[in-house]
Amino acid sequence: MTNPILQYLSANPDYFAGVIFFFGLIFGSFFNVVIYRVPVMMQLEWLENCRDFIKDMFGALPKELDKHPQSLPQPPFNIAKPDSTCPHCGHRIRWYENIPVASYLALKGKCSHCSNPISLRYPIIELVTGGLSCFAAIQFGFSWETAAALVFTWVLICLTMIDFDHKLLPDQMTLPLLWLGLLLNINGMFASLQDAVIGAAVGYMCLWSLYWVFKLLTGKEGMGYGDFKLLAALGAWMGWQYLLLILVLSSMVGAVVGISLILIKGRDKNIPIPFGPYLAAAGWIAFFWGEAILSHYQSLLR
Structure with a gap:
């Protein structure tokens, strides 16, 4: 039997587009993490590859290269870990401070701990992702x-x-x-x-x-x-x-x-x-x- 929720979404394109917009906001919040972390993960990978190459070539790693650069976060660093934090004070962002768009408005665009401004690009990317996702749903339907x-x-x-x-x-x-x-x-x-x-x-x-x-x-x-x-x-x-x-x-x-x-x-x-x-x-x-x-x-x- 066909799932009744899917049946309803298929029969109501406007509601389907609204649901896609909502999920687009959520994915937009996740993409903010991806956009920041993927380049950093690439730099960490390049650093490790360079260290391995030097070790293979010379048998040892010079002390100055063995130190982790201060500009890069300490591993493990991936899409899931560590938890998101404020770039100014290191405050760990709680789940209710990470609700797409709504949290930004509720916090008035400032960190709840240090009151430093949160970049406007975060809610913009969430809204753009939601809007473009909604448009795709309208164009192609269910x-x-x-x-x-x-x-x-x-x-x-x-x-x-x-x-x-x-x-x-x-x-x-x-x-x-x-x-x-x-x-x-x-x-x-x-x-x-x-x-x-x-x-x-x-x-x-x-x-x-x-x-x-x-x-x-x-x-x-x-x-x-x-x-x-x-x-x-x-x-x-x-x-x-x-x-x-x-x-x-x-x-x-x-x-x-x-x-x-x-x-x-x-x-x-x-x-x-x-x-x-x-x-x-x-x-x-x-x-x-x-x-x-x-x-x-x-x-x-x-």
Whole structure:
């Protein structure tokens, strides 16, 4: 017998969207942890790998390298441990102080222990995650497509913020996103399997080629390998037909933001700007509106 709760959600799309919004807020709170901790976990892993390499090469680790850097937390450090704390006073955040959005409003944006301000980005990420999740539920309804679109949206949110903060696009996120896109399209959920495989290959190779052309001409690295993998993942989800649209949209937004930062804030033009957030935003737009955008463009050419 079909679960009555699932039956009700399927028959009431507005209620279903509201439930997804609520869970989006909860996941948004969790993503705040992921966005902060994954880059730190990567640094700890790199540190340990470097130590192992030196030990293998020289048989011993110099004393100065054996000390744990003060800028990094002491292990164990992962998504679950240690408990979340205030960055100012170390106060352990209790469960009722970690309710999405509501706790921030109840605490008036300040730590309950030291009264230092809590960054506004935390409730913003929670609200953005809830809003985009709700939109995905409205677009696809009660379906497996909604579940897939939620995962797609959530991973892009995390990648956007991590790249914005650290100029990193972790393989732990880009590669599973790529493989999941290919698996979902075995039966053509969003694109044919052939288009998805070509999209993944072409997505990676086109940015890889641009990277080497730019490096040979200027001697500088214009982007990172994470960008190649992210575009490959977007191609795996949507097919090769959307790659040009994604590149055009991301380049336009990136150019506008970059020029604005230089003109308005006086940002040094030599400081690199992460491309991942623009790729992620363009990919999300193409995922939901790409077909309409391409159809409109084709109609203008007739």
